[in-house]
Amino acid sequence: MSKLRSVKGMNDLLPSEIGRWHRLERAFREAVERYGFAEVRTPIVEPTALFVRSIGEATDIVEKEMYTFEDKADKSLTLRPEGTASCVRAYLEHSIGNVEPVSKWYYLGPMYRRERPAKGRYRQFYQAGCEVYGDPGPYVDAELIDLVVSYLSALGITELEVQINSLGSGDTRERYRDSLLAYLRPLASKLSEDSQRRLERNPLRVLDSKAPEDQAIAAEAPSLLDHLSEDDRAHFADLCAALDAFGTPYRVEPKLVRGLDYYTRTLFEVKGLGADLGAQNTLCGGGRYDGMIRELGGADTPAIGFAMGLERLLLCLPDAEAEDTLDVFVIVQKPELRLEAAKIARTLRAEGLAVDADLRGTSMKSQLRRADRSRARFAAVIGEAELAAGKVQLKDLRAGTQEDVERSSLVARLAR
Numbered sequence: 001m002s003k004l005r006s007v008k009g010m011n012d013l014l015p016s017e018i019g020r021w022h023r024l025e026r027a028f029r030e031a032v033e034r035y036g037f038a039e040v041r042t043p044i045v046e047p048t049a050l051f052v053r054s055i056g057e058a059t060d061i062v063e064k065e066m067y068t069f070e071d072k073a074d075k076s077l078t079l080r081p082e083g084t085a086s087c088v089r090a091y092l093e094h095s096i097g098n099v100e101p102v103s104k105w106y107y108l109g110p111m112y113r114r115e116r117p118a119k120g121r122y123r124q125f126y127q128a129g130c131e132v133y134g135d136p137g138p139y140v141d142a143e144l145i146d147l148v149v150s151y152l153s154a155l156g157i158t159e160l161e162v163q164i165n166s167l168g169s170g171d172t173r174e175r176y177r178d179s180l181l182a183y184l185r186p187l188a189s190k191l192s193e194d195s196q197r198r199l200e201r202n203p204l205r206v207l208d209s210k211a212p213e214d215q216a217i218a219a220e221a222p223s224l225l226d227h228l229s230e231d232d233r234a235h236f237a238d239l240c241a242a243l244d245a246f247g248t249p250y251r252v253e254p255k256l257v258r259g260l261d262y263y264t265r266t267l268f269e270v271k272g273l274g275a276d277l278g279a280q281n282t283l284c285g286g287g288r289y290d291g292m293i294r295e296l297g298g299a300d301t302p303a304i305g306f307a308m309g310l311e312r313l314l315l316c317l318p319d320a321e322a323e324d325t326l327d328v329f330v331i332v333q334k335p336e337l338r339l340e341a342a343k344i345a346r347t348l349r350a351e352g353l354a355v356d357a358d359l360r361g362t363s364m365k366s367q368l369r370r371a372d373r374s375r376a377r378f379a380a381v382i383g384e385a386e387l388a389a390g391k392v393q394l395k396d397l398r399a400g401t402q403e404d405v406e407r408s409s410l411v412a413r414l415a416r
């Protein structure tokens with residue numbers, strides 16, 4: 001029989017590595033809650049049309065990366081490739097805009113894209129992201145960028161570059177599109193196959209292409225920033241001024257467009273500059289999408305969001321000292337005392353301590369080994385003599401010391 005394995009590009013996160021994930025996730029929740037964000041959890045599966053309409057038909061995600069299937073009622077469903085579309089759907093479905101002038105949401109969870117797996121690029125990956133509805137910016141835009149940078153810095157990820165750009169709003173986008181097309185059309189035959197095919201529908205995509213032949217042409221393309229309207233220009237200038245005021249370093253990158261269709265005005269990416277990331281060095285991508293809520297049937301509502309890939313953050317997360325995962329491991333000198341061990345463990349757990357015990361009846365040596373491996377801070381050893389005297393022998397596994405402690409004062413001793 002062939003071996004059963006996980007789907008290519010989709011990985012198990014085993015208990016031995018989960019501590020690092022918890023650290024990232026805990027720090028993320030703490031950081032965003034300090035900024036007034038509340039968590040939203042949306043389904044992992046959505047109607048396919050949601051992503052086609054919001055992300056855009058002529059994008060890599062929609063053209064080739066979605067996991068789309070028909071359910072038993074012949075409905076087309078898709079595993080979410082990103083979080084923003086689902087958040088907007090939920091925001092509209094529950095008419096949140098009618099009751100809250102500004103909503104600040106965050107999410108954390110797996111996303112699915114059928115990309116070619118590589119270091120830092122998977123088919124199931126985790127994103128942590130934020131969305132703000134109802135605030136046109138630019139100060140909230142600056143706050144979001146600052147939030148990402150301070151979150152990453154607090155984790156010890158400091159080799160970063162923030163890149164920002166403005167895509168302008170409705171008219172600007174149209175005018176820029178025209179001048180970009182005028183530049184690209186004569187060069188069309190030199191573009192990659194994908195870019196040739198999408199040229200008329202989505203010329204901006206060429207600027208974002210990874211194909212070397214496209215990149216050479218994109219480098220000489222007209223700049224978006226030269227096409228901004230006065231309002232767009234003022235919005236962008238105020239964003240820069242706010243980042244300056246916060247002391248958040250950034251670089252203006254006029255060629256930054258990103259792979260999704262829905263962005264307007266502010267666009268940003270945070271790149272990791274450390275050596276551990278390889279080619280997949282975009283840690284965070286975000287931007288404003290002021291048109292999407294109206295396009296999906298809601299009222300005109302400004303919106304901005306970002307998402308970070310947690311696997312990529314883990315690749316540049318400095319090693320932390322291993323934390324103790326258990327307070328106490330209970331060990332018995334004889335198999336007959338196992339029930340006693342389970343009872344002590346139960347009492348200590350009720351006091352809020354993290355406790356495990358080896359209930360198989362193995363040798364002391366093997367139990368001590370397990371205590372060590374489970375990174376318990378203390379081992380509580382019980383033998384018949386201790387039991388009769390109402391005591392346990394408490395070994396401090398970090399300090400290498402031991403003492404006899406009355407069972408009745410065990411909790412107090414451990415609390416110390």
Ligand code: AMP
Nearest residue numbers: 120121122125282283284285307308309
């Ligand atoms: P996007 O939703 O494409 O703007 O991506 C936002 C962030 O998600 C990126 O900066 C990456 O950190 C992460 N990301 C996107 N696609 C993948 C993937 N296939 N594997 C791992 N991380 C990803």
